[in-house]
Amino acid sequence: HISVSQGSNTDQALTRVLKHATIVRVRQEQALLELLSGKVDAQAVQRDYAMQAIHQYKGLRTVGDAFGTSLIGWYVPKGADDLKAAVNQWLEGAKKRGVVKQLLDKWKLEGAEPA
Numbered sequence: 001h002i003s004v005s006q007g008s009n010t011d012q013a014l015t016r017v018l019k020h021a022t023i024v025r026v027r028q029e030q031a032l033l034e035l036l037s038g039k040v041d042a043q044a045v046q047r048d049y050a051m052q053a054i055h056q057y058k059g060l061r062t063v064g065d066a067f068g069t070s071l072i073g074w075y076v077p078k079g080a081d082d083l084k085a086a087v088n089q090w091l092e093g094a095k096k097r098g099v100v101k102q103l104l105d106k107w108k109l110e111g112a113e114p115a
Contacts, residue, residue, distance in 0.1 A: 003034040003043045010044045013068045035060075046070055048109040055108060 002018070004011040006025035014023055024031075024040050032053055035043040043050075047066060054060045074091070076083045094100050100114040 001040040001042075003031040003040040005031050005045070009068070009070050010046065014044055017067070048107075048112050051108055 001022045001024050002014065003024045003026060004014060005028035008028070011023065011025060014021075024034060026034060031043050031045065034040045036057065042063075043053075045053075047062070050060075050062055054062065074087055076087060091100075095114050103109075104112050104114070
């Protein structure tokens, strides 16, 4: 039994590749509780979330390699071209100045890389 956040990218990916496992679909905040309480054998989740859980709860560890990637993006209201340009400019500057990398390191988002 493997818990996942219902409807997430992880849920969709596992549904495609795991034909003989029981996938337990719950709200995101419930998925970790299912593992900690012993109701499931494992939790499939984004690596950054997994690393936070490992640092917070003793007895957890990652297994295997990543089986996919999840791209994170920003969005603004349609027609907000000035805001879109400002956000894009800020993101590019933050990446060049190393701000994004510093934040990834600060929050221990291991395995994440700025695009």
